[in-house]
Every structure is written in C-alpha cells, then in structure tokens.
Amino acid sequence: MTLITVFVPLLAWATVMWGIGFLPLLGITNAISILLGGLNPLRESMAVLAVCFAVIPAIFLRCYQLETHYERSRLSVTFLALLLMVLLVLTRVQMDVKMGVQISTQIKAIREGVFFPGMCTLIIGLVAVVGYRGMVWQWLGLQISVQGALFMAVVVQKNVFVSIIGFVGVVVLLQGILCIHRILPRMSSLMDGHGERNRDYDSVFHIGGERDKQ
Amino acid sequence: MSASVQIQITTFLGALVLAWPFIGALLVAVVAVERSRTWALWVSVLGCFLTCMGFIFPVSNGLTMGNTVATLWQNDPIQRMGRVLLSFGLLLIVLENPPLINRGIRSLPHVSTALSGVACVAQNPVIGIGILIVELAWGIGVFTWPAGQAYIGWKLMKTSFVGVFLILCGLMLPKESFITGLTIACGLVVLAGLAPFGNSDGEKKQLFLLLPLATATMLLAMRLRSFEGEVFSLTLVVAGIQSIWLTSCVGWKRGGHLLRTLPLALGFIAVGVQSDVAALLFLSGWCFAGSGSLEQGWSIRALSCFPPNAPFVGCLLLLSTLPDWSWSMAALTVVGLLFVVVQWASDQKSMMLTWPKDPAGKLASFLLVGMGFLLPSAMMLGVF
Numbered sequence: 028m029t030l031i032t033v034f035v036p037l038l039a040w041a042t043v044m045w046g047i048g049f050l051p052l053l054g055i056t057n058a059i060s061i062l063l064g065g066l067n068p069l070r071e072s073m074a075v076l077a078v079c080f081a082v083i084p085a086i087f088l089r090c091y092q093l094e095t096h097y098e099r100s101r102l103s104v105t106f107l108a109l110l111l112m113v114l115l116v117l118t119r120v121q122m123d124v125k126m127g128v129q130i131s132t133q134i135k136a137i138r139e140g141v142f143f144p145g146m147c148t149l150i151i152g153l154v155a156v157v158g159y160r161g162m163v164w165q166w167l168g169l170q171i172s173v174q175g176a177l178f179m180a181v182v183v184q185k186n187v188f189v190s191i192i193g194f195v196g197v198v199v200l201l202q203g204i205l206c207i208h209r210i211l212p213r214m215s216s217l218m219d220g221h222g223e224r225n226r227d228y229d230s231v232f233h234i235g236g237e238r239d240k241q
Numbered sequence: 242m243s244a245s246v247q248i249q250i251t252t253f254l255g256a257l258v259l260a261w262p263f264i265g266a267l268l269v270a271v272v273a274v275e276r277s278r279t280w281a282l283w284v285s286v287l288g289c290f291l292t293c294m295g296f297i298f299p300v301s302n303g304l305t306m307g308n309t310v311a312t313l314w315q316n317d318p319i320q321r322m323g324r325v326l327l328s329f330g331l332l333l334i335v336l337e338n339p340p341l342i343n344r345g346i347r348s349l350p351h352v353s354t355a356l357s358g359v360a361c362v363a364q365n366p367v368i369g370i371g372i373l374i375v376e377l378a379w380g381i382g383v384f385t386w387p388a389g390q391a392y393i394g395w396k397l398m399k400t401s402f403v404g405v406f407l408i409l410c411g412l413m414l415p416k417e418s419f420i421t422g423l424t425i426a427c428g429l430v431v432l433a434g435l436a437p438f439g440n441s442d443g444e445k446k447q448l449f450l451l452l453p454l455a456t457a458t459m460l461l462a463m464r465l466r467s468f469e470g471e472v473f474s475l476t477l478v479v480a481g482i483q484s485i486w487l488t489s490c491v492g493w494k495r496g497g498h499l500l501r502t503l504p505l506a507l508g509f510i511a512v513g514v515q516s517d518v519a520a521l522l523f524l525s526g527w528c529f530a531g532s533g534s535l536e537q538g539w540s541i542r543a544l545s546c547f548p549p550n551a552p553f554v555g556c557l558l559l560l561s562t563l564p565d566w567s568w569s570m571a572a573l574t575v576v577g578l579l580f581v582v583v584q585w586a587s588d589q590k591s592m593m594l595t596w597p598k599d600p601a602g603k604l605a606s607f608l609l610v611g612m613g614f615l616l617p618s619a620m621m622l623g624v625f
Contacts (some may be wrong), residue, residue, distance in 0.1 A: 044500060053491060079549070098519065146410060146414075149406060150410075152406070153403055153406055156402075156403055157403065162392075162395060165395075167403055168371050171431045175410075176406060176409055176410065176413075179413045180431055183413045187367050187368060188412070188413055191367070191370070191371040191374065191409065192409065194371070194375070195402070195409070198378040199402065202378070202394070203396075204384060205385055205391070206392075206394060206395045209385070209388075209391035210391050210395075223299070
C-alpha cells in the first residue's frame with residue numbers, strides 16, 4: 028500500500044467535513060494511486076474517469092448558488108465517517124481469509140491492504156448521503172462513493188465491475204447536474220451590474236464559510 | 242416433432258417473452274394519447290399470455306447455435322414464475338391508471354418490466370444488478386425530466402443509489418465473509434425500498450418503477466443467497482422483521498405507505514429461510530395489490546395478509562418453515578404481523594369482504610386468490 032493510497036480516504040473524509048473544494052483533489056489523488064498500481068488500458072481509463080467525475084462537479088457548481096443553510100448534522104456525520112473508517116481498517120485484521128487451493132485476486136488484495144482505502148472512501152460517501160440534508164452535499168457523498176467504487180473495481184480487476192461502476196458514475200454525474208440545474212438558482216442571478224458577486228454569496232467552496240457566518 | 246425443432250421453438254418463445262415488453266414500450270410510446278391505453282392493454286395482455294406459455298413450455302435444454310441453452314439465460318421455474326408475476330403486475334398497472342400524456346412515464350412500466358425480466362435471467366447475478374441499475378437510471382431520468390419533478394427524482398435516486406453502492410461493494414469483497422453477506426443483504430433491502438427506505442410521499446406513479454424493480458431485486462436475492470452464506474440470510478430475515486415491526490408501530494393512520502411494503506418484508510424473510518414458494522406468494526401480494534390506497538379494500542386486505550389471498554397462504558407456508566430455522570425469529574414475525582393485522586382489522590370499512598367494482602380490482606382479487614391456490618399446488622406437484 029503506497030502512501031498516496033492512504034490519502035484517498037483521508038481526502039474523502041476532508042471533503043465530507045469541509046466541502047466540494049476537496050473533491051478535485053480527491054479525484055486526482057485517486058487517479059494517481061490507481062496509476063501507481065501499474066499501467067494498463069483499464070487502469071488508465073479508470074484514472075481518467077476518476078478525474079472527470081471529480082473535476083466536472085466542482086466546475087459545474089461554480090455556476091450555481093449553493094444551499095447556504097447550516098448542516099446541523101455535519102459534526103456527527105464527520106465523526107461517524109471517521110468511526111466507520113477506523114472500524115473497517117480494524118476489520119481487515121479479523122477478516123476470514125480462507126486458505127484455499129487458489130487465492131483469488133480479492134483475497135490477495137485484502138492481504139496486501141490495498142482494498143480498504145476504496146471501501147473506506149465508499150462508506151464515507153454513503154454516510155454523507157444518508158447524514159446530510161442538503162442536495163449538493165448528498166450529491167457530493169455519491170461522488171465520493173463513485174471514487175471509492177472505482178478504486179475497488181481497479182483492485183478487483185474484473186471488467187464487469189469496471190463497466191458497471193463507470194456507468195453508475197455517469198448516471199450520478201448527469202442526474203445530479205440535471206437536478207441541480209432544475210432546483211438551484213444560477214449564480215448570474217446573484218451578480219450585480221459590475222459582474223461582481225453580491226455579499227450574500229456564501230458556499231461550500233469557501234472553506235469554513237458557514238462557520239464564519241455564525 | 243423432432244428435438245431440434247422443439248428446441249428452436251421453445252428458445253424463440255423464451256426470447257420473445259424477454260423482448261416483448263420492449264416492443265410494447267415502443268408501441269405505447271409511439272401511439273397517440275387517446276389510443277395509448279387500449280394499445281398498452283393489448284400489449285400487456287399478450288405479454289401475460291407469452292409469459293404463461295414460457296412458464297408452461299420452458300426452453301428445452303440442448304444445443305442451439307453451438308451454445309447450450311443453459312449458458313444463454315437462467316431458466317429455473319422460480320425465475321419463470323417471477324416473470325409471470327411481473328407481466329400480470331404490468332397489466333394491473335395499465336388497468337388502474339388513466340392514459341398519461343408524457344410518453345416516457347406512459348411507457349415506463351413496460352420498460353421497467355422488460356429490464357427486470359432480463360435482469361432476473363442474466364447468468365451472472367452481477368450483470369443482473371447492472372441491468373437493474375440501467376432500469377433505475379432510466380426510471381429516475383423519466384421522473385426527473387418534466388418540470389417541477391426534480392426533487393422527487395432526486396429523493397428516489399439518493400435512496401436507490403445507496404443500495405446500489407452497498408451491493409456493488411459487497412460483490413467486490415471476497416465471498417462468504419461476514420462483511421460481504423451483510424453489505425449485499427443491506428444493499429438489496431435498501432434498493433427494494435423496504436420500510437423505512439421506501440418512498441414516503443406515497444407518489445402513485447413511482448410504483449411504475451418500484452414494482453418491477455423490487456420484484457427483480459427479490460428474485461436476484463434468491464440467486465445470490467446460494468453463494469453468499471449464512472450472514473446474508475440472517476440479515477435479510479432481520480431486515481424483514483424490523484420492517485414488519487416498524488409498520489406495526491407507526492400505526493395505520495400515519496403508516497399507510499409502510500403497509501405497501503409489508504409483502505416485500507415477508508418475502509425477504511422467506512428468501513432468508515430458503516422458502517422460495519412463500520417468497521413468490523408474497524411477491525404476488527406485492528405485484529397485485531394496486532396502489533394500496535385506503536379506498537381500495539381489496540388492496541388493504543391483500544397487503545395485510547387476510548385470507549383467502551396469496552400472502553395469507555405465503556404466511557402459512559413461511560410459518561411452517563421459520564420455526565425450524567429459529568424459534569425466536571418466528572415468534573417475532575408472528576407477533577409483529579398480528580399487531581399489523583389487528584390495527585388494520587379495526588378499520589371496518591376497508592375490511593368488509595366485498596367484490597370490487599373496478600376491473601383492476603376484479604382482476605387483482607381473482608389473481609390473488611388464484612395464485613394462493615396455484616403456487617402451493619404446483620409446489621406439491623414438484624414444479625418448483
């Protein structure tokens with residue numbers, strides 16, 4: 028397990044805690060950790076997908092006024108995500124690995140510990156989806172889960188999973204874009220005559236912005 | 242008739258059963274609004290006939306175009322019966338609803354029935370899950386597209402994709418470990434929309450998607466059970482019992498929408514204890530119970546497992562096998578179910594045993610009673 032692989036769940040956790048500003052970073056780190064495992068067409072395409080799924084939402088959301096209400100559950104969601112992450116890493120030790128005749132790719136991956144960053148990232152994303160009430164935060168959670176699932180699919184090295192997860196990523200991305208476009212107001216409606224942002228502007232791009240507001 | 246001709250005819254019939262709802266969806270979407278309901282009715286009646294024929298004359302096992310049929314699609318009687326239930330569920334949806342203007346929503350029950358049918362027969366259950374995701378994506382897209390519907394579509398997507406991710410995560414883990422069984426079972430339960438994960442706004446049109454989706458999810462759960470171990474079964478049973486208790490605790494005045502998923506909860510318990518015929522009986526309750534609104538007495542009676550409907554027979558069958566599996570689970574199920582039944586029986590109006598006046602109600606009541614007799618008889622004759 029490379030050092031950069033450890034950063035994937037940590038960045039996912041930071042995204043859940045602070046906002047979408049960390050998502051592109053998570054995608055790029057994920058792509059690097061996928062590529063570091065070896066270069067082949069499957070890994071390269073997965074790395075491209077990981078970057079696309081992380082960067083496109085961040086660019087897209089720049090055009091919209093995001094939900095500004097304070098997420099009351101933010102602290103509990105963050106701690107729950109952290110707790111689950113620790114639990115999963117501990118479970119790795121307890122996992123019943125069968126000493127069969129032929130050891131599968133998954134069991135090898137678990138022994139080497141490369142499987143769990145992906146799983147931790149996926150679970151952190153799901154905690155965000157379930158715990159947060161704001162739509163953008165929930166979309167963010169789904170995007171984090173896609174990143175984790177991509178990582179797992181690359182480790183398992185089965186084409187069927189790779190294609191399914193690629194499709195799921197595209198659906199989550201497009202559906203999120205459609206819903207946000209329909210529900211959230213455009214940023215242009217908040218601009219004053221000189222093309223500058225109104226003072227009301229506050230978003231999850233601005234790290235700690237909502238906390239400062241309080 | 243020579244063996245090869247017989248193989249070719251049955252294979253063609255089997256393929257037609259799978260392809261027909263797609264053709265039907267196209268026809269229903271293309272025709273004008275005024276004629277769409279008549280077309281949808283004919284298409285679904287023909288679909289029911291084809292699935293019944295497909296059940297009676299299964300694909301003969303032999304060589305077709307160099308492949309054995311067994312390698313083409315899953316062909317066991319339980320899955321074939323599941324497709325029969327799906328097609329009759331589609332017919333009831335068409336009968337119950339007036340003609341719809343939106344082409345996408347109008348053809349959605351046909352598309353989702355078709356994709357659910359294909360998902361059930363895929364040789365690899367992982368591909369089956371993939372097809373269910375396609376179905377989900379299509380359904381959510383159709384719901385979200387019209388103006389003002391985005392939030393409803395988003396709520397549906399959020400819950401279902403949590404289930405999808407859990408299932409995918411579990412399938413990628415090594416088989417027969419504790420986490421694998423737990424994750425896949427939780428994912429299936431969330432994807433099927435078991436209480437409290439189902440739609441809480443009681444949006445009637447969401448059943449166009451959820452009815453076939455949950456049916457296919459349960460049929461896939463039966464196939465995944467064979468190689469996911471003990472924890473998988475236990476999680477399904479526990480999830481089913483908690484859903485029953487939740488339905489009974491919330492009460493009938495506030496929990497009307499929870500009662501709609503009661504047959505699913507019982508069905509998952511049946512899948513957990515390997516009583517597939519009981520699961521099919523509960524699935525008939527899920528597929529034929531209509532929208533489950535309080536005005537439909539027949540629907541409420543079917544959902545709360547009143548005799549002589551199929552879910553009641555399913556309960557008898559389930560309770561004959563559940564004590565062998567675990568006494569405590571059996572006791573919890575019976576007590577929870579009794580609470581539900583007592584609560585709904587107190588509503589005298591819906592419990593009066595009257596023959597429904599609408600055609601959908603008449604057909605559904607006939608099917609519910611018919612399946613209650615037919616499935617156990619077929620089991621005794623050794624079909625399943």
